Amino acid sequence: MGFWKNFFSGSDSTSMSKTAEQEECSIENQSSWSQVTRQPNSRNSRIFFSTDRDIDLYELEELCNAVGWSRRPLRKVKKAIQHSFLVVSMWQMRGNQRRLIGFARATSDHAFNATLWDVVVHPDFQNKGLGKALMRFIIKKLRSDDISNITLFADPHVVEFYRNLGFISDPEGIKGMFWYPD
């Protein structure tokens, strides 16, 4: 079962000009771990995170297309979502309308390790601190489940992004390795 998390800080309209990351920081200081950000520079839209797995696969495919990922069989995407330990989606809400603008999921042994896959933020919503907010939401969620070792495989252009979030590449010479079928 999933859930929707929403939290509106008491910040006034002046805070609308903050970046999502700044907004999120002010929320993190509160006792609730719920997170949501108002979308920067937009009075009427809000950003939600959800761990509900019941995601419209066509909407997800559209999001992945927007960042240039190759199409994958929806049957397999559905199975992967079902069997992921954590699935997080990020939504823009305008009135009653919602739009999928970000996604990530993690596989895990439920004890030691989690590995992130398919971390994506729609290009229209990049460079606003939302990717960072999404990642912080995920890390907090995994930490609350007592997972201490969070891993991922980063494309070269996002290594710095993850580094800024505290991820370390090749710690102590440990190498990420891949095996593909011939």
Place this chain on the structure above:
Amino acid sequence: MGFWKNFFSGSDSTSMSKTAEQEECSIENQSSWSQVTRQPNSRNSRIFFSTDRDIDLYELEELCNAVGWSRRPLRKVKKAIQHSFLVVSMWQMRGNQRRLIGFARATSDHAFNATLWDVVVHPDFQNKGLGKALMRFIIKKLRSDDISNITLFADPHVVEFYRNLGFISDPEGIKGMFWYPD
């Protein structure tokens, strides 16, 4: 539920001097995908693979101690085994006695990716081709489950071992990254 796999090739006593890897290759050419090797230079012992999760945690801890890994709470090890997609153990059998000599497990989304963890071969049984046989067993098993992307995080001293098995480090600049709690 797990299973035991055993297969005895028709090789005569002269083949006892072959390495486990060579022995395994002769088995791979047969239609059965079951795998087992006779232990090199030993007339009376045989090597089995199992995917049974019902492993004596103390025996596993002893194996991990033998390669110098730090101890972990058995409660968490048990949970990790339960929630791994694949668990493979390697056993030496002498008459009715069995000894745990190798282990590995994989987390997975059951669709696209699997990540290997805790790959270990007892020092007494290293450099005999058994690690390679264990890995080939795992790769074959994951491929039979239609998992195409097999990943792992390799310590520096085993990067070459995995490379020889067809694993690629940092393909297209993709970096393995870790996040640990402060």
